[in-house]
Amino acid sequence: xxxxxxxxxxxxxxxxxxxxxxxxxxxxxxxxxxxxxxxxxxxxxxxxxxxxxxxxxxxxxxxxxxxxxxxxxxxxxxxxxxxxxxxxxxxxxxxxxxxxxxxxxxxxxxxxxxxxxxxxxxxxxxxxxxxxxxxxxxxxxxxxxxxxxxxxxxxxxxxxxxxxxxxxxxxxxxxxxxxxxxxxxxxxxxxxxxxxxxxxxxxxxxxxxxxxxxxxxx
Amino acid sequence: xxxxxxxxxxxxxxxxxxxxxxxxxxxxxxxxxxxxxxxxxxxxxxxxxxxxxxxxxxxxxxxxxxxxxxxxxxxxxxxxxxxxxxxxxxxxxxxxxxxxxxxxxxxxxxxxxxxxxxxxxxxxxxxxxxxxxxxxxxxxxxxxxxxxxxxxxxxxxxxxxxxxxxxxxxxxxxxxxxxxxxxxxxxxxxxxxxxxxxxxxxxxxxxxxxxxxxxxxx
Numbered sequence: 001x002x003x004x005x006x007x008x009x010x011x012x013x014x015x016x017x018x019x020x021x022x023x024x025x026x027x028x029x030x031x032x033x034x035x036x037x038x039x040x041x042x043x044x045x046x047x048x049x050x051x052x053x054x055x056x057x058x059x060x061x062x063x064x065x066x067x068x069x070x071x072x073x074x075x076x077x078x079x080x081x082x083x084x085x086x087x088x089x090x091x092x093x094x095x096x097x098x099x100x101x102x103x104x105x106x107x108x109x110x111x112x113x114x115x116x117x118x119x120x121x122x123x124x125x126x127x128x129x130x131x132x133x134x135x136x137x138x139x140x141x142x143x144x145x146x147x148x149x150x151x152x153x154x155x156x157x158x159x160x161x162x163x164x165x166x167x168x169x170x171x172x173x174x175x176x177x178x179x180x181x182x183x184x185x186x187x188x189x190x191x192x193x194x195x196x197x198x199x200x201x202x203x204x205x206x207x208x209x210x211x212x213x214x215x216x217x218x
Numbered sequence: 219x220x221x222x223x224x225x226x227x228x229x230x231x232x233x234x235x236x237x238x239x240x241x242x243x244x245x246x247x248x249x250x251x252x253x254x255x256x257x258x259x260x261x262x263x264x265x266x267x268x269x270x271x272x273x274x275x276x277x278x279x280x281x282x283x284x285x286x287x288x289x290x291x292x293x294x295x296x297x298x299x300x301x302x303x304x305x306x307x308x309x310x311x312x313x314x315x316x317x318x319x320x321x322x323x324x325x326x327x328x329x330x331x332x333x334x335x336x337x338x339x340x341x342x343x344x345x346x347x348x349x350x351x352x353x354x355x356x357x358x359x360x361x362x363x364x365x366x367x368x369x370x371x372x373x374x375x376x377x378x379x380x381x382x383x384x385x386x387x388x389x390x391x392x393x394x395x396x397x398x399x400x401x402x403x404x405x406x407x408x409x410x411x412x413x414x415x416x417x418x419x420x421x422x423x424x425x426x427x428x429x430x431x432x433x434x435x436x
Contacts, residue, residue, distance in 0.1 A: 067299070071289035081285070084299065085306075168395055177386055180398035188406060 005070050008062065012083045013139060015059050019090040020136030020200075022052050024129055026097035027193060031125030034104045034186070035118055037111040045101035052094035059087045078210065082203040086139065089196040089203075093132065096193045103182055112182040114175065117167055124160045124190040127153060131197035138201055144208035150201035151213070157194040161187050223288050226280065230301045231357060233277050237308040238354030238418075240270050242347055244315035245411060249343030252322045252404070253336055255329040263319035270312035277305045296428065300421040304357065307414040307421075311350065314411045321400055330400040332393065338382050342408040345375045349415035356419055362426035368419035369431070375412040379405050 033041035103112050138147040164187045202213045251259035356365040382405045420431045
């Protein structure tokens, strides 16, 4: 049986996993809204980011209370510290999905994405979803091995990000400045979203092993 | 007289202040290198980011050891938690300065910044420096009042960031796609640098008062 303290730690884990679900849904809807120039869907991403911020604030409050009341050590201490960091990363991922949705809203009824870049953006959205889904499973199962895999998935995102710029810069394509700005920002948002997912996974590795990823892979 | 534990906390503070100095110097040199298309200076920003990462790693290690050995409570606990977060923000600011330098290197011997945007970029660099200098003083003096001021300085950065896009989009200007991408990314780097400085200042407010800025200003 778990004592009250460990039940609180379990509840932290549950809420972090819930955050991964919310920010996965956010980036999924943001990508669809972006590709379909769907204003209503974009608005839903923007308004529902508040939920993510709310859970994040609750997690922080719980952690500060917990640390003041209990004096966690060893793996419990690592759980508390990494929960703080994972909460920050996930909150930021929600913001980035919201940024994508805001560009969609700004350009509506036009689409911010030119036709020849749609498939790349779609793939970036899919990888973002895959990364955050995996990060959520790793948190739930405290699975360091699976967490290490995210490093490779992130390489796929970087590749797509470079492809985006390549298409944008291709000599025969004539983009306006506004379109170049939009695509550059959107590409950056997806890339950063993926980076934060990797950062969450790294914290799972640290939580489970007590070692940093850099020290394990170098 | 300070006991060993509080001496360690003081040393944490010193190292965070040292980090603010390093990332201030980094953004200052990155801005000069960008405006002067100075490859050597850009290279120095890129290679010296390792110093920032090194101090950051040392701070994290100290904090984990400290938390495992001691069980800090109240303001000491807040010091440890905020030091972790401030370290992350400052490390990221170093990365952002490095990103600016990498664009400079990529475009050398050309300049990434068209003449009519130079003064805006110069101002963005100056505000970035001002913000991080203030953040450093706030950490050193544990000055929550001064820390709250950074919220307003950040507004100036957002204003310049919008001006950058306005000039970029002005009908009579004809920028190439590459230039639009560069300026968009550079603008974003300065804006995020400023956001992280504000985040450091917010942590100083939390450290000193035990309350979050949102709760104090709403």
